[in-house]
Amino acid sequence: MNTDIPLDTSTQHDQHGRWPQAESVEDFRHNLAAVHARITAACQRVGRDPTGVRLLPVSKTKPEASLRLAYAAGCRALGENKPQEAYRKWEALADLTDLQWSVIGHLQTNKAKLVARFATEFQALDSLRVAEALERRLQAEGRGLDVFVQVNTSGETSKYGLPPDEVAAFLRELPAFSALRVRGLMTLALFSAEAERVRECFVLLRGLRDRLRQDAPAGISLDELSMGMSGDYEIAIEEGATVVRVGQAIFGARATPDAYYWPSAGEGETN
Numbered sequence: 001m002n003t004d005i006p007l008d009t010s011t012q013h014d015q016h017g018r019w020p021q022a023e024s025v026e027d028f029r030h031n032l033a034a035v036h037a038r039i040t041a042a043c044q045r046v047g048r049d050p051t052g053v054r055l056l057p058v059s060k061t062k063p064e065a066s067l068r069l070a071y072a073a074g075c076r077a078l079g080e081n082k083p084q085e086a087y088r089k090w091e092a093l094a095d096l097t098d099l100q101w102s103v104i105g106h107l108q109t110n111k112a113k114l115v116a117r118f119a120t121e122f123q124a125l126d127s128l129r130v131a132e133a134l135e136r137r138l139q140a141e142g143r144g145l146d147v148f149v150q151v152n153t154s155g156e157t158s159k160y161g162l163p164p165d166e167v168a169a170f171l172r173e174l175p176a177f178s179a180l181r182v183r184g185l186m187t188l189a190l191f192s193a194e195a196e197r198v199r200e201c202f203v204l205l206r207g208l209r210d211r212l213r214q215d216a217p218a219g220i221s222l223d224e225l226s227m228g229m230s231g232d233y234e235i236a237i238e239e240g241a242t243v244v245r246v247g248q249a250i251f252g253a254r255a256t257p258d259a260y261y262w263p264s265a266g267e268g269e270t271n
């Protein structure tokens with residue numbers, strides 16, 4: 001692991017593509033322990049209690065066999081970016097009845113039906129159309145869903161999420177959707193090797209959450225801040241993350257370019 005990279009000057013995004021593949025339960029145990037140790041260390045630096053940070057392992061692009069190894073190593077929740085891929089894996093792993101699924105990527109209304117059927121959490125809510133589609137499908141399934149509102153904190157036009165100044169008005173509409181339990185805000189930081197620029201995104205999300213929480217609509221809780229991934233989760237924790245979404249540092253590097261998941265990932269920002 002890269003324990004000697006100084007947090008204050010650099011993220012680990014330049015490590016991209018070099019995370020070793022986890023191929024055994026032992027590998028997963030090792031990687032999970034290493035990430036937990038870094039979470040604890042980050043919490044200690046800023047006087048936080050590590051139990052206030054939830055690690056969400058992200059299994060996108062990884063095959064069923066590798067998800068089973070992660071489960072055997074103790075993972076009971078997995079994050080997936082694409083609804084269809086997540087749904088397929090949920091079906092394939094239906095025997096693991098205590099495994100929960102979190103959809104963390106952009107949703108089109110025509111896929112709301114899938115998410116409503118199996119997910120326990122959706123972290124990328126950013127439009128009323130999607131809220132309406134989910135509500136309708138969830139009512140039909142007799143289910144509820146924990147949701148996070150995604151905010152675009154990097155200002156990159158191609159990133160998903162609401163602009164920060166539209167979040168307050170958006171939240172005011174959400175009490176109408178009784179199947180959606182609003183838990184907090186989510187963001188993807190700028191994809192950059194420069195820690196300070198990444199940190200600004202996290203600071204912005206926390207500041208926004210703190211302001212909005214003061215007069216949040218009834219029933220809307222903004223306790224959670226989902227921010228941080230393999231390359232920057234320690235910075236996110238220093239800035240208040242309560243959920244970190246970590247894929248490659250647990251599962252190993254992905255072959256699929258991240259541009260497939262976030263249109264702007266890596267554009268001139270990875271050096």
Ligand SMILES: *Cc1c(COP(=O)(O)O)cnc(C)c1O
Pocket residue numbers: 058060081104105188228229230231245246247248249261
């Ligand atoms: C893939 C993904 C992550 C995890 O990224 P890693 O680099 O694998 O840690 C986090 N959040 C979202 C929305 C993702 O799609």
